[in-house]
Amino acid sequence: MEVVMENLAGSCPIPIQDYPHILLAHGGGGRLMHQLLEKMFLPAFGNDMLNARHDGSILGVGGARLAFTTDSYVVRPLFFPGGDIGTLAVNGTVNDLAVCAARPLYLSAGFIIEEGLPTETLWRVVRSMEHAAREAGVQIVTGDTKVVDRGKGDGVYVNTAGVGVVEHDIAVDPSRVEPGDVLVLSGDIGRHGIAVMAVREGLAFENEIESDCAALWSLVAALLDEGVRIHCMRDLTRGGLATALVEVAEAGGVAVRLEEAAIPVREDVRGACELLGFDPLYVANEGRLVAIVPASDSKRALAVMRAHPLGSGASVVGTVVEEAEPRVTMRSTIGALRAVDLLSGEQLPRIC
């Protein structure tokens, strides 16, 4: 018992003088969130599966290889062009399983509802979860409902956890990424974040920008079925393409070079980003992934993606290069090389 008390009294690994309180940026996918992960969660819960720092964890259970992942969804507003918190809660977790190259099978659903939420609103969210689950081919098999007092929530927060099965022997993992590999991005970036921000800021565009929110398993399955030897995959949610690649570079110990001119961003999204002061590289997507594949497989990966409705705008956006330091750099449209790093502050709070 004494040992335990000593353990529990161990001093906080985040320097209290610098960060006495949790800030919005601690949930933003940038540097502060990574600090929380590296200094607090990983040392406390540390195990090989968590340390792999994948979007989900690969587990051996009773002879099967499973993927297991979770996300809470706190997006504001609850409904936005192209989706809502229910669509996100299903597709986001399905996509975390998909980029582990696992077939998504089962979801849990945990609702934290603020007292006073219109019952009709909850019903709309539940119906879109049902619809999204059906589209994605997953079943919601267990759940929980909590209600918190007025002013202690924001309508409804949804947590989903997902279980999938790995049906092949390909290891998809940052540690497999190597110099010469090619980055294939499944389509244009930045739409989800801008769709949400536009509603929040009351912006009107000539044509409404819709979230790209979609379940990506069928796209991943097409790549696997064609035998594309995927080294690593990420979906590009919180923190966008830039953050996903910095994470891969750090976890895999490799250097990634992006070509700015090759990264598709729609004109209206680019315009909105300029207006709002955002860099599209860091804006969240909910239906995009980047696959890192050997150069010899890149043409096939691109062809498979382009033949799929969710990858019709796919393009090769960079390569893994031979450099001493794990980092991400980008060659700009005018040829200059710049470092791409994690954001220090908060770009887009409560985007997913």
Next chain:
Amino acid sequence: MEVVMENLAGSCPIPIQDYPHILLAHGGGGRLMHQLLEKMFLPAFGNDMLNARHDGSILGVGGARLAFTTDSYVVRPLFFPGGDIGTLAVNGTVNDLAVCAARPLYLSAGFIIEEGLPTETLWRVVRSMEHAAREAGVQIVTGDTKVVDRGKGDGVYVNTAGVGVVEHDIAVDPSRVEPGDVLVLSGDIGRHGIAVMAVREGLAFENEIESDCAALWSLVAALLDEGVRIHCMRDLTRGGLATALVEVAEAGGVAVRLEEAAIPVREDVRGACELLGFDPLYVANEGRLVAIVPASDSKRALAVMRAHPLGSGASVVGTVVEEAEPRVTMRSTIGALRAVDLLSGEQLPRIC
């Protein structure tokens, strides 16, 4: 697409004129929560696994039999005698797997943090999750952190989902309960709820009442190892013993008869319940379960429980009786028979 839009526009199954808004009682484990489950979640997400209405879902994945469950924890205050939100978040989910007779293996952890939470407080919660996970023999293998604006949360909410493995061929399910079965309760009831309420209401007792919060798998494993043929099990959280048994009676289509005199309630807990106007039958526990076993196995079940530190106060508290209607009744200490039903209002908000 039109079909989908029609689906989504389907009218809300909860009568809006009666319940235009979600109330605290919708999360309280009583009648309103059941209405939400029966009318909204089950029809929307309906599948055999969810319809089994167990504490967790039993899934066949790649040849293995898995249990999968989730709970969000929103207890107020975060720290209370005998535990905290972190201990609860691990043990609560471990226990939901245990009462499915599944060995708990892996947990996910999703944090929804309110901006401004002292970093030190988060660290205390994380450390107690780590400690509880170690004690329970589970690993936290995947996680997520979201931060919401000040005034849109309450310190921190924690969601855990759990995966366990069923290593035997006993089906533990309300549908297996039959007349003649015996109810074995693992110990005294009401401590968790009273421990939390005492802090919240600023009550002081001669001896502090501590939550019974504990991981119950080792107790269940002892029953299984001894070959006790468990028909059904429930842990007695939100809504207490009464609610758990009403759920079993309804799901299994059986009638349960409780003996009030046999139900252990500590004197100080009984006193606090009288003071606060609570019925101990409905007060939450976090380290108690009821096992429903064939009469021929009840002595063995009782002996195994009493030999285990978490079941030393076990007793036989009732039987399953032959009656036409599925319901729960209790013979009082003075011999009168009364119906035990779900609560209509909210007894103890945010107790877990």
